[in-house]
Every structure is written in C-alpha cells, then in structure tokens.
Amino acid sequence: MKGNELLKINNLHTGFRIKDTFYDAVDGVSLSVKKNEILAIVGESGCGKSTLATSIIGLYDHNKTRVQGEIVFDNKNLAALSEEEMNDIRGFQISMIFQDPLSALNPLMRIGEQIEEGLIYHTKLDKSKRDSRVLELLQQVGIRNPERVARQFPHQLSGGMRQRVIIAIAIACKPQIIIADEPTTALDVTIQAQILDLLIELQAETEAGIILITHDLGVVAEVADRVAVMYAGQIIEEAAVEELFANPKHPYTRSLFNSIPQMNSQSDRLNVIEGIVPSLMNLPRSGCRFSSRIPWIPGEAHEENPALHEISPGHFVRCTCWKEFHFKTDKGGGTHELYANK
Amino acid sequence: MSFMQINDLKVHYPVRGGFFNTVIDRVLAVDGITMEFERGKAYGLVGESGCGKSTTGKALIGLEKITNGSIIYEGENVTNKRRNRKSSFNRDVQMIFQDAHSSLNPRKRVKDIIAEPIRNFLNLTPKEEERKISELLEIVGMPEDAKLKYPHEFSGGQKQRLGIARAIATNPKLIIADEPVSALDLSVQAQVLNFMKDIQNEFGLSYLFISHDLGVVKHMCDHISIMYKGRFVETGTKHDIYTNPQHIYTKRLLSAIPEVSPAGRENRKRERILVEQHYQAEHKNYFDENERVFDLLQVSNTHYVAATSQVRGVL
Structure with missing residues (x-):
C-alpha cells in the first residue's frame, strides 16, 4: 500500500441473492481512502452507496449476500475475515455513523452505558477510566453538561443531541476510519451545519479517514476533499471536490x-433525467x-x-x-x- | 384580491396529567398566524421541525381542530366546518402529503384512489368518471394502464404524481403541499417540481408549500413566511427574504444552508459563526422573556418582521 492510504478497495462486488441468483448491487468498485481525508460517495437511492458501506464494515446478512474482491485495511482483507475477526475491528479501527440516530441507539440503555460498550469490548480501561472517557467524549462532541446527559435515555434528547451521541460512540476508540452514512439527512439545516462542523473538527484532531455517504451535493461541497459519484453500482466519476464541482464531465x-x-438560479425549469x-x-x-x-x-x-x-x-x-x-x-x-x- | 384569509389562527394541544387527568398545560403548536391567499400564487411556509408548519397545513384543511382564529373562504367563515360535504371549501382546497406511499390506500386500485374526491364532490356518471380519470392520469404523465394497478407497483416519484392527480381531481383553487418532494431523489424531485409548476400555470392554482428546504421553496414560491415556535418571524416576497433578511432567525437559517460550490466554504463557515454570535447577542430584541416571537411589524409594503419597535427603528 502507498504511504498514507488507510483503506484500499479493489474491484469489489457485493451481490444479493434473489431466487438463488446473485445480483451485484455494488459492481466492481475500486476506491482508496487516505489519512485525514473526507471521501464523499454520492448517488441516488438504489445506486449501491450504502451497500458499499455495509460491505466495508461487514454489516450484511452472510446468508443472502456475496462479497467478492478485496478490502485491504491494515494488511488484512476485510472481505475474507470471519465474523469474530471482524468484531475486533468494527467499532475499534473502523466505525460507523448511522442516518437515523433514534433507531441506532438502544432506547432502554442510558447514553453513558452505550458509549461505554465499545470501550469495554475493545480496551482494557477500568471502570473509573471508562467513566471519565465517556464524559470526555460527550464534551468533545459539544454536549454542554455531559454528567447529566450520560445518565439520560435517548428519548430525552433532541435529534441533534442524539446524532452527537452517535458520533461520540463512533469516535470512542479513536478509529482510523469512520463511515458516515447520511449523517445529517434526518436533521434540520441549522443542526446539520453544526454536525458537519463537528465532523471536520474531530477529523482535525484524530486524523481519521472519513467516508461520507450522502445524496446531498450541498453537504459534499461543504465538507468533502474528494468525491466519487455512483450510478447503478459503479463509480462513474471521481475527482477532487473543487475539480468535480467546477468541471463535471459525466x-x-x-x-x-x-x-x-x-x-441563486434564475431559470424556471429544472433538468429532469429521463427514465x-x-x-x-x-x-x-x-x-x-x-x-x-x-x-x-x-x-x-x-x-x-x-x-x-x-x-x-x-x-x-x-x-x-x-x-x-x-x-x-x-x-x-x-x-x-x-x-x-x- | 385574495380569495382566502386566515386570521390569528391558533392550534393548541392540551397536556393532561395529575390525579384527575386534567389539563395542566398547553402546547402552542400554532400561535396566532395571519395569511392571505391570492389566485395563482405560491406561498412558502418554512421552518425547522417542530415549528408548527405541518400543523398549520392540517388545520387549514380541517385535520386539526382550530382553537382560535378564523378561516374566511370567499366571504364564508369555514373554521372547523370541514366535515360538511356540501361546502365548496372542501372541494377547492386539497392536500398533497409528504409520504406518497402511506397516503395511498394499499388495498385500492389507482382508479378508485383518484375517483374518491370525484365521487365525493362531483356527480358524474360512471362513463364520465372513467374519462375524467384517464384525463387526470394523462395530465400527470402516467400511462392509461396504471388505472388497474395498486400503489405498490409504482416508484416513489410516480406515487407522488398519483397523489397530485388525486389532489387536482376536483379542480381545486388551493393545494396544500406538505413537504411534497423531501422523500424523493434529486432527479425525481426535479420532475415533480416542474410538473407542479406546469399545473399551476395551466389551472391558475395557488399553493401553500410547506418545506424545510429553502432551495425548493425559493424555486417554487412567490411569497415566503418563516416560522418559529408556532409564529411567523418574518414574511415577505421571495426577494425580501433572500436578499434582505431582517430577523436574526432568518439570517441564521439562510447561513446554515450548504451552497453547492466548494469554493469559499471557509468564508461561509466564518460567517456562520458570526451570525450565530449575533443570534445569541441580539436574542432579547427578537424574542420576549418567554421565548415567544414578537408580533409582526411592517418594514415595507410586502415585508413584515417580528421584532421590538427599537430594532425596527434601527432597520
């Protein structure tokens, strides 16, 4: 692998089984993510962008899904690892931020316990160290009174607060790669701006590589360094963000x-893609x-x-x-x- | 001339509790808004989640009980009278819902879904009804054989178009569109928005466009009202709101919208922080001690802002 490439995907095919035939939803994707980089993956629903994310982190149904190709991370091919080996990486070196913060959190567990879970599994910290780490994390994601929030349940928090908690869980073990699947789609614009600013700040501190999956080109323009556009399971265009927005080709x-x-557009009609x-x-x-x-x-x-x-x-x-x-x-x-x- | 006026509309939800389950508090979902609708114009209602914009839409069409205030439709007071099938108000005001899928009955065929308002309000023979349905499907650009299909056989954009076909079946004057495109992909969204503009020009429709997406609202609407905590903080023409925002809440909302251009994003971030500081500092001039938005004051012919009169003096 080259110098600061964290993750390299080679010719990835992810297929779902429908009536004993596998149909590839991700069809030959090659990508790499560097340290301290935000790679945005853009596309409309059904283009395979979320399937790509779940293939990387191994969150798919092993009976109904076929993953072929290489996902090289830390000299290991993630696509070939067993479920147990994957468990050691997931949440520790690679973590994920989900779209809907309410359904990603356990409604019956206190916020503090949910953040602590990953620390218990992946680190050898004792209880008091874990507790102080939880408070530190909550502070880091911009929650003003971490002691109180740690004892609260998800339903007691607003949408923006919940998404901050999800981010705290994702960064708890200082991962090298964070996959953010539509992290701001469920949020209002003002909260969205705050969460995006937070992601950039955290990245500056941790130097993680972020894979940002979104359909919103505005969000991409705001935060991404590099963009890959997906259509029907394939990457159809990839470029640095300035280049892609100034000079789109496909x-x-x-x-x-x-x-x-x-x-600021003046025209009355929007372009429609046929079919x-x-x-x-x-x-x-x-x-x-x-x-x-x-x-x-x-x-x-x-x-x-x-x-x-x-x-x-x-x-x-x-x-x-x-x-x-x-x-x-x-x-x-x-x-x-x-x-x-x- | 406006054909419909809303005066000081209020929708309050009771909060029950205590030993006898008595009303102990009220949620002021909509707390005194005033609007007028003119023929062929599109009105935008913008705000963050929980500001009461959807409740306003539902109250207008009679899906929520109005606590206070009145709706005058062509000189007739129609407040809380929605159940009356004879009233022309019911025929002339229709709604398009956010989630097209759940707004279509999964056990009915497209034909019966679209025919429902026709059967309720127009006395047509079965033959005429059949023709009317074909006509409506043609207007929304759907094939004739869609009639006998069920909603699940269509894609998201097509389902939204069926919702529109149902809404325009009775030739309404006003369509309340509650986030009609927020569940759709960009290219499909463009298709539905273009189409809504087309039928507006064709039939001289008015829209009340409820959305959190300021880009979409700017594209569609002539008049825009920004809502916060059940009240209007600012209302004016598209031009007033986008080029000359006065209320700090409007400024904050506008600064939070991502621009589709990576150039200058550092500057935008700096500006956002400035606006946020301004928002905290100027808070007391725009909200009273109970966090309630002040009454609207006139700034120009079309432009109203909710602020204390001192602020207005500065403006």
Whole structure:
C-alpha cells in the first residue's frame, strides 16, 4: 500500500441473492481512502452507496449476500475475515455513523452505558477510566453538561443531541476510519451545519479517514476533499471536490447538478433525467449503464466496455459518452411536451 | 384580491396529567398566524421541525381542530366546518402529503384512489368518471394502464404524481403541499417540481408549500413566511427574504444552508459563526422573556418582521 492510504478497495462486488441468483448491487468498485481525508460517495437511492458501506464494515446478512474482491485495511482483507475477526475491528479501527440516530441507539440503555460498550469490548480501561472517557467524549462532541446527559435515555434528547451521541460512540476508540452514512439527512439545516462542523473538527484532531455517504451535493461541497459519484453500482466519476464541482464531465453528474433547485438560479425549469434507475434484477450488465437515460446521444459515443479514464490528474470518468454529451435543451420534461400538444 | 384569509389562527394541544387527568398545560403548536391567499400564487411556509408548519397545513384543511382564529373562504367563515360535504371549501382546497406511499390506500386500485374526491364532490356518471380519470392520469404523465394497478407497483416519484392527480381531481383553487418532494431523489424531485409548476400555470392554482428546504421553496414560491415556535418571524416576497433578511432567525437559517460550490466554504463557515454570535447577542430584541416571537411589524409594503419597535427603528 502507498504511504498514507488507510483503506484500499479493489474491484469489489457485493451481490444479493434473489431466487438463488446473485445480483451485484455494488459492481466492481475500486476506491482508496487516505489519512485525514473526507471521501464523499454520492448517488441516488438504489445506486449501491450504502451497500458499499455495509460491505466495508461487514454489516450484511452472510446468508443472502456475496462479497467478492478485496478490502485491504491494515494488511488484512476485510472481505475474507470471519465474523469474530471482524468484531475486533468494527467499532475499534473502523466505525460507523448511522442516518437515523433514534433507531441506532438502544432506547432502554442510558447514553453513558452505550458509549461505554465499545470501550469495554475493545480496551482494557477500568471502570473509573471508562467513566471519565465517556464524559470526555460527550464534551468533545459539544454536549454542554455531559454528567447529566450520560445518565439520560435517548428519548430525552433532541435529534441533534442524539446524532452527537452517535458520533461520540463512533469516535470512542479513536478509529482510523469512520463511515458516515447520511449523517445529517434526518436533521434540520441549522443542526446539520453544526454536525458537519463537528465532523471536520474531530477529523482535525484524530486524523481519521472519513467516508461520507450522502445524496446531498450541498453537504459534499461543504465538507468533502474528494468525491466519487455512483450510478447503478459503479463509480462513474471521481475527482477532487473543487475539480468535480467546477468541471463535471459525466452526463449523469452534469444532469444531477442541473436538477438542483439552487438558491441563486434564475431559470424556471429544472433538468429532469429521463427514465428511471433500472432495478437490480434488470440492470444492464454490459455497455454504458447511463445510455438508456440519454437516448438522444448516439450509440457510437458509448464504449462497449466502459472503463474509468483519467482525463486529468486525479479526475476519472467512466465511458467516453461525456465527449458527445449535450443537454436535450429544445424540450423540457415529459409533462411539458404533453401541454405543448394540447 | 385574495380569495382566502386566515386570521390569528391558533392550534393548541392540551397536556393532561395529575390525579384527575386534567389539563395542566398547553402546547402552542400554532400561535396566532395571519395569511392571505391570492389566485395563482405560491406561498412558502418554512421552518425547522417542530415549528408548527405541518400543523398549520392540517388545520387549514380541517385535520386539526382550530382553537382560535378564523378561516374566511370567499366571504364564508369555514373554521372547523370541514366535515360538511356540501361546502365548496372542501372541494377547492386539497392536500398533497409528504409520504406518497402511506397516503395511498394499499388495498385500492389507482382508479378508485383518484375517483374518491370525484365521487365525493362531483356527480358524474360512471362513463364520465372513467374519462375524467384517464384525463387526470394523462395530465400527470402516467400511462392509461396504471388505472388497474395498486400503489405498490409504482416508484416513489410516480406515487407522488398519483397523489397530485388525486389532489387536482376536483379542480381545486388551493393545494396544500406538505413537504411534497423531501422523500424523493434529486432527479425525481426535479420532475415533480416542474410538473407542479406546469399545473399551476395551466389551472391558475395557488399553493401553500410547506418545506424545510429553502432551495425548493425559493424555486417554487412567490411569497415566503418563516416560522418559529408556532409564529411567523418574518414574511415577505421571495426577494425580501433572500436578499434582505431582517430577523436574526432568518439570517441564521439562510447561513446554515450548504451552497453547492466548494469554493469559499471557509468564508461561509466564518460567517456562520458570526451570525450565530449575533443570534445569541441580539436574542432579547427578537424574542420576549418567554421565548415567544414578537408580533409582526411592517418594514415595507410586502415585508413584515417580528421584532421590538427599537430594532425596527434601527432597520
């Protein structure tokens, strides 16, 4: 592994079993996460971004899921580890922040005990040291009176406080990698801003690598260092955050940017991506997976076996169709046409 | 001319407790809001969770009992009279719900779901009804064969469009849309928003757009009200709110929205911290000792801010 690469994923395939056939929801993803870096993985629902996260941390149903490929961390291949070996890593060297803080917390346990759990499992600290560590953690995530909160139950806290507790649990054992799966989606904008600031602060202290999974391009612009855009199980574009926002290339990335109702945009209509995301069982397994959503681009523009091309240092784009791509500007969405005909 | 006025609307929930389960306190979910609706305009109601924006929507359409205040619809007082099927108010004010999936009855076919308001309010023969349903499906861009399907056979965006088809079935004047796109993906969201704009232009609809997403509200609405703890802190045109926010709460909300551009994010963070400090320092000028928002004061023709009169003098 290269110098400061913490985690390296090589050609990962994660498939789910449907009627005795495995369908890959993550289809050949290669990624690496460096120390002190926030890598954002962006995509719409069903693109496989959360499946990617659960594959890394091993939170999937082993009977119904098939994980192939390599996830190299600390000279071990996580994909090949047994459940017991994974338990020693999960929550200790790699931890996860979940989307919905209420369902991620145990309603019957006090906050302090829940944070302590990981410390009991992974460290040899005695009770008094653990207690002071719990208070320290609560303070670190910006909770003002940690003594009281440690004795409270999840339902007594607000949504933002609960998410802070989840973050405290995730950083309890000073992990090298934190996977944050939509950490602010369930929160209000003002709380979201606070939580994102907190994540950045904590990262500066711990130098952890953060994998941020989100569908919100605003959040990505606010915190990420590098971005990977996923569509139908594949990474279709990867670049540094400034590069991707200034210079998006892949038709899917460009279409996404154009569908955001922006605070300072003047245009009346938003861009609509034609068609729908194909379901897992109907996914085309060859050719450019986005081609059916941009039918006005001629077939020759696509590659037969689309690969990721490095078009400038650090900027990767899948397929060659981006060179030919233009928006279908002459018409709006489907409904618009319908009115035009009347 | 406005066709509907809301005056000092209040919805209070009783909190029961004690030995005899008597009312010991009240939750002031909506605490005195005043609004007017004009034909063909879109009104935005923005606030954080728990501010009472959804309760306002529900109270308007009669799903919550109104404690105090009145709703005047075309000169007629319709407060708490929603149950009356004869009233034109029921026909002319419809609602689109946040979660399209749970707002459609899973055991009914699309045909029957959309026909429900038609059967309630319009006297159509079965043939006319059939034609009307086809027409509605065409308007929302769904195929004819959707009629006989069940809600679970559709995707999220399609389900939301079915919800819209049901809402426009009776040719309403006002549609209350409670977070209609917050459960949808970006590209689907764009589709639904475009479509809502189209039918607004087509039928001269008014919207009350309830949302926490200031980007969406800015795209859709002419008039915006910012809500906090059951009261309006600021109300004005889109221009007033976005380019000339006056209330510290509005400023704080606007500064918290992530911008879709990584350039200058350090500056934005610094500004956010400044606004937050300002918010703490100026708190007493905008909220009274019980944390209640002051009454609205006029700043310009269209722009109202809730603040003490001293602050207004400075403005």
